[in-house]
Amino acid sequence: MYDLEKNTLLSVFDPLSFSEKELQTIQSCLEKISLKKGSMILTSNEVVYEQYYVQTGCLRTFYLDKSGKEHTLQFAINDWWISDYTAFFNTQKSILNIEAIQDATLFKLTRADQEKLYQEIPKIETFFRKKMEKAFSSFQKRILENLSLTAKEQYLSFIFKYPNIEQNVKNYHIASYLGITTESLSRIRKELSSS
Amino acid sequence: MYDLEKNTLLSVFDPLSFSEKELQTIQSCLEKISLKKGSMILTSNEVVYEQYYVQTGCLRTFYLDKSGKEHTLQFAINDWWISDYTAFFNTQKSILNIEAIQDATLFKLTRADQEKLYQEIPKIETFFRKKMEKAFSSFQKRILENLSLTAKEQYLSFIFKYPNIEQNVKNYHIASYLGITTESLSRIRKELSSS
DNA sequence: CGTCTATTTGAATGTACTCAAAAGCGGTGG
DNA sequence: CCACCGCTTTTGAGTACATTCAAATAGACG
Helix, strand or coil, X not given: CCHHHHHHHHHHCCCCCCCHHHHHHHHHHCEEEEECCCCEEECCCCECCEEEEEEECCEEEEEECCCCCEEEEEEECCCCEECXXXXXXXXXXXXXXXXXXXXXXXXXXXXXXXXXXXXXXXXXXXXXXXXXXXXXXXXXXXXXXXXXXXXXXXHHHHHHHCCCHHHCCCHHHHHXXXXXXXXXXXXXXXXXXXX | CCHHHHHHHHHHCCCCCXXXXXXXXXXXXXXXXXXXXXXXXXXXXXXXXXXEEEEECCEEEXXXXXXXXXXXXXXXXXXXXXCCHHHHHHCCECCEEEEECCCEEEEEEEHHHHHHHHHHCCHHHHHHHHHHHHHHHHHHHHHHHHHHCCHHHHHHHHHHHCCCHXXXXXXXXXXXXXXXXXXXXXXXXXXXXXX
């Protein structure tokens, strides 16, 4: 295995270290995917068998409501995992869509291959459990901020959390994440710039 | 072990079945707790070493913001687990408070004992992983509803999800869960009753 | 019955929304 | 290099909805 490729695989499960044999197992489970900006890797109402590790680029998950509005649940940049996990956990149909909002390179991991990794490399199960705990915590924080902060404060919290997001996402994406209109976000930004 | 007590322990890890020896291990890890309505089992800024299984009664977790407002994150009734999981996972200080809003009986399980159970009865780790996945999914749903539904629709979704909640929680608790004032909730309920 | 708590109602205010239009920005082709 | 086009953001005016504060009712309980 070329070192370059090996380093890439290692970065997927970053704090862990592996034997040569384990790396081969991992390699057999990960499929590299390149995406063009604007393309979708998941649309609602598909059964979800896979999750994705984002190596480069930027993606988002969003929910399309009955009135046709998009609501961004999450952005994912380098070193994040992304899927419709609610559907993934139960091998159900997705309610979310996943879109590349920048050209991106990903690694795909199917549920079946994940189980295989759990069997062969148990520490990977712990790795994913911790990822899940982090994701859970960030959802909890999001709910609490939603309940306790004004739109302006939520925007500030957002750009603090994702300091380099500006290059990747449009303001209307941020608005759809915050649950406000682009117009409202524009006015909030105006206020902030003049103070 | 009396059958009654045994059945109680079994209900904590419901779909699983255990040997006599495993039941003893479980028993040694669970501590039964009785709570009076109004009492707190966690206040913010404490290190969180435990989670609780709710056998009877009703509890809620809430966040107290700088302005002194309470924001309810969750209610927990029979067969739910409750804690400040964000703090629990990392053995950090809580930002949440947990209050009994009805007389309640709980089982306490510490992080250390949970690890012990994982070692001795591996299927319990899977059990908790699935609980976590469910909790994650319900947070995701909450965020999406927050983004896509009106206050009235969120209220309807809430009473649909917790059909028997009325006996347990005050309307001002529901309002603090929905992120609206008691007055607004009152007006929403009035509209609904007249239509 | 009286007291305490919870809910409802009213009026004024504020914040975000919709709809429509203008301005800004980036890339392409003449 | 500039003009044009499509996309994004900003601005404006009017409206809708939730908020605040204050007061009135309704319920629960001794």
